[in-house]
Amino acid sequence: MEEDLNLESQRLYDLLQAVNAKLYPGSSLSQLAVRGYNQMMELLKEALPEDNIVLDSYYQTKKLGDDEDLTSCKFCGYERYKHRVGSHKRKLVPYKKIYYFPLIPILRRLDASHATDVDMRWHHENIQEEGAMRHLSDSEAWKHFNETHSVFAAEPRNVRLGLCTDGFQPFAQPGRKYSSWPVIVTPYNFPPRMFTKEAYMFLTVIVPGPDNPKQKIDVYLQPLIKELTLLWETSVEAFDISKKENFQLRAALMWTINDFPAYSMLSGWSTGGNLACPYCMEETQSFRLKHGGKTTWFDSHSIFLDQNHPFRRDRKNFLKGHIVTRPPPTVRTGEKILNQTCELGIRKVTELDAREVNKRICNSYGWKKRSIFWDLSYWSSNMIRHNLDVMHIEKNVFDNVFNTVLNVVGKTKDNPKAHLDIAKYCDRPQLARNPDGSYPKAAYTIEKNKKIVLFDWLEGVKFPDGYVSNMSRCLDTDKFKLFGMKIHDCHVFMQRLLPIAFRELLPSNVWRAITELSLFFNDLTSTVLQVVDLERLEVHIPQILCKLERLFPLGFFNSMEHLPMYLPYEARIAGPVQYR
Numbered sequence: 001m002e003e004d005l006n007l008e009s010q011r012l013y014d015l016l017q018a019v020n021a022k023l024y025p026g027s028s029l030s031q032l033a034v035r036g037y038n039q040m041m042e043l044l045k046e047a048l049p050e051d052n053i054v055l056d057s058y059y060q061t062k063k064l065g066d067d068e069d070l071t072s073c074k075f076c077g078y079e080r081y082k083h084r085v086g087s088h089k090r091k092l093v094p095y096k097k098i099y100y101f102p103l104i105p106i107l108r109r110l111d112a113s114h115a116t117d118v119d120m121r122w123h124h125e126n127i128q129e130e131g132a133m134r135h136l137s138d139s140e141a142w143k144h145f146n147e148t149h150s151v152f153a154a155e156p157r158n159v160r161l162g163l164c165t166d167g168f169q170p171f172a173q174p175g176r177k178y179s180s181w182p183v184i185v186t187p188y189n190f191p192p193r194m195f196t197k198e199a200y201m202f203l204t205v206i207v208p209g210p211d212n213p214k215q216k217i218d219v220y221l222q223p224l225i226k227e228l229t230l231l232w233e234t235s236v237e238a239f240d241i242s243k244k245e246n247f248q249l250r251a252a253l254m255w256t257i258n259d260f261p262a263y264s265m266l267s268g269w270s271t272g273g274n275l276a277c278p279y280c281m282e283e284t285q286s287f288r289l290k291h292g293g294k295t296t297w298f299d300s301h302s303i304f305l306d307q308n309h310p311f312r313r314d315r316k317n318f319l320k321g322h323i324v325t326r327p328p329p330t331v332r333t334g335e336k337i338l339n340q341t342c343e344l345g346i347r348k349v350t351e352l353d354a355r356e357v358n359k360r361i362c363n364s365y366g367w368k369k370r371s372i373f374w375d376l377s378y379w380s381s382n383m384i385r386h387n388l389d390v391m392h393i394e395k396n397v398f399d400n401v402f403n404t405v406l407n408v409v410g411k412t413k414d415n416p417k418a419h420l421d422i423a424k425y426c427d428r429p430q431l432a433r434n435p436d437g438s439y440p441k442a443a444y445t446i447e448k449n450k451k452i453v454l455f456d457w458l459e460g461v462k463f464p465d466g467y468v469s470n471m472s473r474c475l476d477t478d479k480f481k482l483f484g485m486k487i488h489d490c491h492v493f494m495q496r497l498l499p500i501a502f503r504e505l506l507p508s509n510v511w512r513a514i515t516e517l518s519l520f521f522n523d524l525t526s527t528v529l530q531v532v533d534l535e536r537l538e539v540h541i542p543q544i545l546c547k548l549e550r551l552f553p554l555g556f557f558n559s560m561e562h563l564p565m566y567l568p569y570e571a572r573i574a575g576p577v578q579y580r
Contacts, residue, residue, distance in 0.1 A: 002244035008105075009112050009239035009246075034058045099206040100223045103185060104231065106202050107159055107251060108238045110187065117242045122191045124156030133529045136160075136188050136254075139575035141383040145254070148381045152232075152250055157240065159231075159251040160188040162580070165205075166262055167212055181207040181217065183224065188254060188579070195579050217265050218349045218372035225372055228253055232378060253376060255384050257580050259392040260559070267386045268346070268371040275366035276559040278386070279566050282365070283329035286562075289554055291420040297562035298425070298554040304328045304542035304565060311543075316427045317550040331569070334380035346370040383573050388563055390577045394521050395490040396560035398498070401514060404556060405502065406454075407445045408481045414442055418553035425554060443507050444551050450505045451480040461497065468492040495522040513547040517564075520544060524567055529576050537568035 005013065038057050045054045055061050071080050081092040110116045123137040136142055142160070146153035164186075167179040183205035186196070194200055207213050207220045230236070231251035238249035256266050264271040269278045274286045274295050285300035302312050302324040312324040332340075344361050347354035348370045358369050373379050403411035419439045422428055433439055441447075446454070459472045469489045474482050485493070499515040506514070520541060523533060541564055549557065571577055 003246050005239055006237045006246050008108060008237065012105075012109060012112055097208055098220050098223075099208070101202075101204050103202065103204050103224065103227050103251075104236055107187070107231070107249060108236070110159075111157060111238050111240050111247075111249070114241055116190075117240055119191060119194060120159070120187075120189045121156045123160070123189050126191070131531050133531070133575045134527070135192055136575040136579050139573060141254070141574045144383050145252070145378075145381070149252070149378060152252060155247070155250070157189075157238075157247060157249065159249070161185050161228075161251055161253045162188055162255060162257060163253060164257040165217070165266070166259060176210075178209040179212040180209045181205075181213060181220075183207070183221065185224075185253075192579075214265060215268070215369050216349050218369070221372050222350070225375055228376060232376065252378060253373070255382060255387055255574070255580070256373075257387045257389060259389045260563075263386055263388070264368065266371060266373070268341075268367055268369040270362065270366045270368050271559070277562055278366075279331060280329050281332070286559075289417075289421045290424060291417040292555045293417075294555055294558065296554045296557050297559065298549055298557045299324075300557070300562060301542045301545040301549065301565060305546070309543075311546045318546075319425055320427045334382055334385060338374060338380045341367060341370050341374070348372060384570060387574065387580045388567060388570060390521075390525065390567055390580075391487050391491060393560055393563050393567070394494055394525075395487045397517070397521075397564065398490045398494040400556060400558075400561065401498070401517070402482065402493075404552065405444060405446060405506070405514075406451060406480055409479070411481070412445075413553050413556040414445060415555075418555050421554050442553075444510050446505050448480075454501055454505060455480060457501070458497075463492070491521075491525075494518055495525075509547075510551055513544065513551060516540070516544045517548070520564070524571060525577055527576065527578065529571055531572060534568050534572040538572070541565055541568060 041054065041056045041058075041061075045052060045056045048054060072078060073080065079095070081094055084093065110120055123135065126135060126137060128138050133139055145160075152158055162185070163183065165181055165183045167181050169178050170180050171178055182203055184201050185204050186201045188195075190200060204224055205220055207217065213220060228251065231249070235248040235250045237246055239246050258266060260271050263269075263278070267278065269281075270276070271278070274288065275281065275284055276286070276295070277284055277297075280286075280300075284297075285303065286295050286297045288295050299318040299322065302309070302314075302318065303326055305311055305324075307327075311318070315321050315323065344365060344367065345357065346361060346367045346369060347357050349355075349358075350372075354369065358367070362368055373385065379385060399411070400413065402408075404413045406412075407414060416439070419431060419433065422431055423433070431440060431442060455475055455477050458475055459477075461471050463471075469484075469486060471489070471493075474484050474489065476483055495518055498518045499511075502511050502514060505511075520537060523537060526533075545557075545561070545565065548561075567577075570580075574580055
């Protein structure tokens with residue numbers, strides 16, 4: 001039976017009708033401009049006695065709110081305004097601003113609109129192909145969530161959400177740093193054709209600059225977490241326009257998506273130093289180079305190979321005299337990670353003594369804070385909570401490979417310090433220092449005449465319009481390097497051009513190792529993922545990285561070259577990478 005609209009949904013439809021309502025019978029106008037509204041309110045204010053409280057502008061009307069008169073934070077009690085000593089101005093200056101756009105009204109409208117209500121149930125009605133993943137609902141993480149929270153999964157209109165954030169500079173002012181951080185939430189119920197479309201990427205929080213919020217981003221996420229908690233524990237009433245019925249709407253956050261620096265800000269795990277890998281954690285095999293001074297993950301990938309693989313017993317091409325016998329680190333569940341943070345006594349940044357306590361613990365462990373996402377009661381049951389950004393990692397890997405092969409000054413990993421580290425840690429007599437103090441040319445670098453051939457070829461490469469940037473504009477033919485390359489440009493270059501570009505310029509063993517890495521990213525970013533292919537990639541990626549370790553210097557293997565180890569696992573668990 002059809003039901004009457006609930007109060008909140010009725011307000012929405014009243015607003016929609018009001019938008020198209022005429023100002024007066026026979027009028028051609030259906031809306032009043034802001035300037036017209038201001039003029040009307042000014043006229044009304046002048047007509048009333050002088051002590052009236054009528055707001056004379058649209059801007060002042062918008063500023064009305066429940067928290068307008070608060071002088072301290074209602075969460076932690078901190079002062080809202082700065083103390084201005086010696087100033088005659090009476091205007092209050094806030095310490096920091098935040099712009100928040102409530103999520104619940106947005107989610108209610110998805111079911112109240114004919115344009116999206118049916119699509120909100122697509123993930124439940126979708127017919128899945130065994131062994132193939134076209135949608136996130138085909139993934140193991142999604143199915144695990146359904147099994148763990150069966151009551152939530154029983155209502156197909158309940159919303160699964162993903163969250164992402166990143167900093168950018170909105171004002172193009174050279175020499176001035178300004179970092180603004182938008183937080184975007186997107187629903188995963190929709191079919192693939194609607195994913196990542198602008199209309200369904202909802203801006204919920206804006207953290208204005210000029211400074212990067214860093215670990216204190218949790219302070220600005222509190223209103224969003226409060227709404228997500230309400231949507232999980234209490235639910236809100238919504239109206240399904242297609243079925244003409246009211247229902248209790250709930251929502252759950254599946255995971256976050258960020259580049260590696262922002263990964264640390266949201267998860268609380270430090271992504272710098274020896275413990276940068278959020279999967280290896282304290283079991284990492286990284287170490288700091290004596291001469292290069294950087295952390296390296298060289299010879300950290302043999303542990304992922306089969307116990308009988310010959311690379312485990314290779315004493316010459318990896319660390320001198322080193323045999324690998326230990327198994328790979330186990331992937332820790334959310335419950336184990338939560339228990340660890342509780343046992344260590346990690347504090348949330350909103351707690352008053354958090355900075356001192358966390359700093360003391362961070363000296364021995366990789367945790368910088370207790371993430372605010374642990375306040376969500378279901379967060380520890382999620383198989384993946386924070387995604388590694390494949391495109392960000394792929395760009396860094398591409399830059400590393402290209403700059404080292406072309407020996408770009410200031411960016412190559414092949415330098416005198418690298419050769420000193422090779423002599424200390426490895427057995428590579430072919431790269432030993434010459435009597436005159438110089439170093440022999442490495443097999444993974446190309447000479448100037450070959451660079452000319454490569455850049456002449458790249459200038460003639462053509463792609464369909466809109467597929468990628470004009471590559472010829474990104475070439476510095478004097479210094480033989482690339483500039484102005486976007487992430488998508490590096491993505492295309494890595495997968496489409498790199499195997500062809502180096503085919504005749506590098507020795508066969510070097511070219512094959514780089515090509516295998518290129519094909520790895522090509523398979524990983526397929527629109528449709530086969531589970532058997534991902535299991536194959538999980539076996540192949542440590543072999544690929546070991547082949548590169550036999551060729552490139554130790555400083556080449558920073559955290560970005562190590563993280564591809566876990567990308568097939570995340571894809572097998574969470575689904576196609578274009579949605580994550």
